[in-house]
Amino acid sequence: MAKQPQSNDSSAEASSPTSLDASPARALGEFIRAHRERLTPQAVGLPPGPRRRTPGLRREEVAQLCGVSPTWYTWIEQGRPVSASAEALARIAVALQLSRAERAYLFELAAQRDPAEPDQAAADAPAALIETVQLIDAPAYVLDRQWTALAWNAPAADLFVGWLDDARGGHPRDRNLLRFTFTSPAARTLIVDWETRARRLAAEFRADSIRHLNDAPTRTLIDALSAESEAFAHFWASQDVGEREGGTREFDHPRHGRVVYDQITLKPAHREDLKLVVLVRRG
Structure with missing residues (x-):
């Protein structure tokens, strides 16, 4: 039986840079992790809690904000080849407070279409x-x-x-x-x-x-x-x-x-x- 991933963040993993030949799944995971580490609990309305071993939010906290399981979210960050729907990615983008450019980059990494894109039926130009x-x-x-x-x-x-x-x-x-x-x-x-x-x-x-x-x-x-x-x-x-x-x-x-x-x-x-x-x- 496969061992379930630990939801604790390791400092070694958190400090590893994205390599130029990283797989799409790994690049997606490292992008999400980097933006999780930039957020403070106060920024998302959570109490600061006790002293933290890693910067930013914990994986369990982001999973809770996104309405997904901590295990699934951990696997995404670890670059495992798991399925991520456009709706789940949209919830991650909101939870991590991504900018418009960052959100677009997230969906490009995941090879998914952002459900918030302009309506395809719109026939107008600015x-x-x-x-x-x-x-x-x-x-x-x-x-x-x-x-x-x-x-x-x-x-x-x-x-x-x-x-x-x-x-x-x-x-x-x-x-x-x-x-x-x-x-x-x-x-x-x-x-x-x-x-x-x-x-x-x-x-x-x-x-x-x-x-x-x-x-x-x-x-x-x-x-x-x-x-x-x-x-x-x-x-x-x-x-x-x-x-x-x-x-x-x-x-x-x-x-x-x-x-x-x-x-x-x-x-x-x-x-x-x-x-x-x-x-x-x-x-």
């Missing part, structure tokens, strides 16, 4: 971000989680014929980048080396959407594109994953001819579900 897009001289636009454009400027509308330009006949145009790329004939004419770029786009979206792949809007988009576009269905089934990269983007524009840009993608602070994309003209 007003300052929209104003920023309009101040940029180069083509610029903002994408949401499903890569639908929420805002764009005049140079972007001029460049992306069939996607961000004004729709004809008074009908609103679908502003989703994936739908445009895979279902619009204009995209195959506009985008140089369409097949390579389309394959890359599908791989980038797979990587970008992994944390909300089962959200209804994302799932609906993937299912619809798989049904409407044989190319998307093929690229998506390949399971290719790629990090969203910048670099060269070439277009055969109906008015401007062959144009070449360098693409830069930025994530606004506190709204990492959005992307600001800027294309800088070469030459």
Whole structure:
């Protein structure tokens, strides 16, 4: 029978630094332990009690604040490969009084999605971000989680014929980048080396959407594109994953001819579900 871990903190363990090759579970445990040791009982409304052998709160106290068993919490700190739900991590973040950045780092270490992230159904962008897009001289636009454009400027509308330009006949145009790329004939004419770029786009979206792949809007988009576009269905089934990269983007524009840009993608602070994309003209 496996020996249960002791809930007492050892000074040797508390002083061990995180190694660069630490496993994700160990890195998570050491991060949590470090922040536990920074908190005093008074900071969380607990009596100071007798003299303490270790700095900060005891593991049992944090476990009590989180509503979890001391054994489970001890195993998390020790870097054991135990399951930690997003809800349990959220309670730990609150108990340890983590800042916004620290909380985000906690969830990244645990490879979990923070339940307090902005609602995926929200289709708005901060007003300052929209104003920023309009101040940029180069083509610029903002994408949401499903890569639908929420805002764009005049140079972007001029460049992306069939996607961000004004729709004809008074009908609103679908502003989703994936739908445009895979279902619009204009995209195959506009985008140089369409097949390579389309394959890359599908791989980038797979990587970008992994944390909300089962959200209804994302799932609906993937299912619809798989049904409407044989190319998307093929690229998506390949399971290719790629990090969203910048670099060269070439277009055969109906008015401007062959144009070449360098693409830069930025994530606004506190709204990492959005992307600001800027294309800088070469030459």
